[in-house]
Amino acid sequence: MNYPEISSLINFHSWIFGIGVVIFLFVVTILIICIYILIYLYIVNKRESKFERWKFISDTLIRKSIFFEEDESASSGNLLLKVLEVNTFHIPDRVKKLLQNPHFKHVLITDLIAARQNMTGAAGQNLKNLFKQLELDKEVILMIKSNSWYLKAAGIQYLGVMEMVEHMNLILPYINNERGLIRVEAQNTVVKFSGFEGLRFLDSAAFLITEWQQIKLLEELSQLPGENFTGIDKWLKSSNYSVVVFALKLARNYFRFELYDNVISCLRHKNDEVRRQAILAAKELQTAATASDLIKFYGLENEKNKLAIIKVLEDVGTDAEFSFLTAILDEASNQLKMAAAKAIAAIGDNGMETLESYPNADRYPYNQIISQVKAEMK
Secondary structure, eight states: OOHHHHHHHHHHHHHHHHHHHHHHHHHHHHHHHHHHHHHHHHHHHHHHHHHHHHHHHHHHHHHHHHTHHHHHTSSHHHHHHHHHTTSOOOOOHHHHHHTTSHHHHHHHHHHHHHHHHTOOHHHHHHHHHHHHHTTHHHHHHHHHTSSOHHHHHHHHHHHHHTTOGGGHHHHGGGTTOSSHHHHHHHHHHHHHHHGGGGGGGGGGOOSOOOHHHHHHHHHHHHTSOOOOOOOHHHHTTOSSHHHHHHHHHHHHHTTOGGGHHHHHHGGGOSOHHHHHHHHHHHHHTOOTTHHHHHHHHHTTSOHHHHHHHHHHHHHHOOGGGHHHHHHHTTSSOHHHHHHHHHHHHHSTTTHHHHHHTSTTTTSTTHHHHHHHHHHHHO
């Protein structure tokens, strides 16, 4: 065999060997990936199984605590024992052992908070008692003291849901926190704990009170009996326009008629939304002068606030406002024309006649506006 043949044979065997190595490595890689996937699925399934077991234990414990009074009141002896133990629940040893696991503790806290949000009365109190008995409030306090802003906010919310009023001093420093979520949760919790008195944070509110936050605060206050609380007059003069907006909503919702003049003074505010809320508040706190007070500021307003004024006049206006409303029919905005037409038709007994006697009543767009107003009044 000559040299070229030997060289060719060597190259062929080298090529075969290389292919074999590649195939071997490919097969090994596939096997490793398959083994990894199997191990991963095993771990995931094991975790899910463990989580489901924890959820079952947590749900069972919560369910038993909710019906604690009903179950344990079968005899006077048990009732006396319950009173003496101040609603102490029996905690199985298995649960006590699991409480050493921070992951299980997190599951239990989350489930208890979710259950407490939907429970009131004795059942809600039982959940609170269980929360304290398991010393989960200490875990929540650690959340608040952590460096994580998300954990801080969640911890503050949890204390609020569980009505842990004794921890008020821990929450107060956060009512003006630069982190919006922490600040909102702290303010909501303080109001939950102290009611209207908790609104004192508005005295020095350094950040904007968002519309969503205002809704949450009003929702929290709606669950409390109305009180003749003080401070609204001060908030109406706040340099923080969002505080003024919220104060106007408070004055309107709680019918603070003594603040009418303060509300009207807000019509001079530089912020559009403050003026709009003042217009809406004036409607609820109306006096004999409300219509004339609003008309004075009509020419200075943007279209949105002009519409608000017209709609208030529809409710509080009298025949004396016919000339003012009729003049609006000459404005360029069809939206303002329509609002003025509705207001004219709604005022007094002769509103529709006044509208139909408008000089251009038979021309476009007035004829269509009047037809629409008639149809809506039927």
